[in-house]
Amino acid sequence: MTTTNRDTTLEADIxxxxxxxxxFATSLCGNRERADDLVQETIxxxxxxxxxxxxxxxxxxxxxxxxxxxYFSERRKRKREVEDAEDKISSRVAVHGExxxxxxxxxxxxxxxxxxxxxxxxxxxxxxxxxxxEEVAEICGCAVGTVKSRVNRARTRLADLxxxxxxxxxxxxxxxxxxxxxxxxSDVM
Amino acid sequence: xxxxxxxxxxxxxxxxxxxxxxxEIQNHIGSRLRAVYGQLVQEPIPERFSELLKQLNTExxxxxxxxxxxxxxxxx
Numbered sequence: 001m002t003t004t005n006r007d008t009t010l011e012a013d014i015x016x017x018x019x020x021x022x023x024f025a026t027s028l029c030g031n032r033e034r035a036d037d038l039v040q041e042t043i044x045x046x047x048x049x050x051x052x053x054x055x056x057x058x059x060x061x062x063x064x065x066x067x068x069x070x071y072f073s074e075r076r077k078r079k080r081e082v083e084d085a086e087d088k089i090s091s092r093v094a095v096h097g098e099x100x101x102x103x104x105x106x107x108x109x110x111x112x113x114x115x116x117x118x119x120x121x122x123x124x125x126x127x128x129x130x131x132x133x134e135e136v137a138e139i140c141g142c143a144v145g146t147v148k149s150r151v152n153r154a155r156t157r158l159a160d161l162x163x164x165x166x167x168x169x170x171x172x173x174x175x176x177x178x179x180x181x182x183x184x185x186s187d188v189m
Numbered sequence: 190x191x192x193x194x195x196x197x198x199x200x201x202x203x204x205x206x207x208x209x210x211x212x213e214i215q216n217h218i219g220s221r222l223r224a225v226y227g228q229l230v231q232e233p234i235p236e237r238f239s240e241l242l243k244q245l246n247t248e249x250x251x252x253x254x255x256x257x258x259x260x261x262x263x264x265x
Contacts, residue, residue: 019230040241105221164218
């Protein structure tokens with residue numbers, strides 16, 4: 001009897017999550033249409049398995065987990081079929097917002113594209129979706145510490161790529177160390 | 190250290206000692222990230238999703254424990 005109620009609530013929550021699922025899917029696969037296919041599949045799977053979802057727990061995290069698993073298992077299959085070549089080119093077609101936006105955001109988007117998949121994903125889930133480290137660990141099936149270090153490395157790398165991690169704050173660049181040790185090296189020779 | 194990857198990563202190694210980034214830089218990155226990602230979140234939802242949800246409702250008007258044998262497509 002409450003099942004219908006439960007379904008209604010569940011459906012409303014799924015609807016609320018759709019824009020986020022689409023955004024995350026797009027950032028995973030770099031292709032809008034594939035992203036929408038992924039989201040659709042995620043919703044179908046979630047709906048089929050809704051009886052296994054514990055009410056009161058985090059539906060959004062559950063949906064993200066399903067989406068992510070679907071993406072990676074499909075990609076594994078696809079890889080076996082198509083071999084890597086094509087995938088490498090097509091998987092990271094930069095996706096730009098409708099508004100080309102400020103130069104600033106354009107640069108940021110490009111920097112984001114250069115992060116490793118793991119780092120980008122962790123950073124997005126924590127920094128943009130607002131999941132806790134624990135939730136992200138659940139979603140990605142890894143340790144909390146791993147999530148933390150991925151997020152940190154992602155930030156550091158972005159700061160670097162964007163040139164905002166100012167050199168003066170961190171002391172001399174290692175390049176000068178290199179020069180010194182090189183000199184030493186040549187002295188020995 | 191991965192010494193043998195492009196000139197870019199040479200730049201990237203500047204901070205490999207993982208000096209914590211200042212609050213200011215973290216905020217800078219955070220706000221850009223939310224702006225970029227927010228554009229994706231705010232995109233209009235395609236029609237297909239409202240269709241899909243309607244479909245879910247009519248398919249299973251009140252199926253409580255959806256019996257697995259009757260699911261429309263076998264998926265693995």
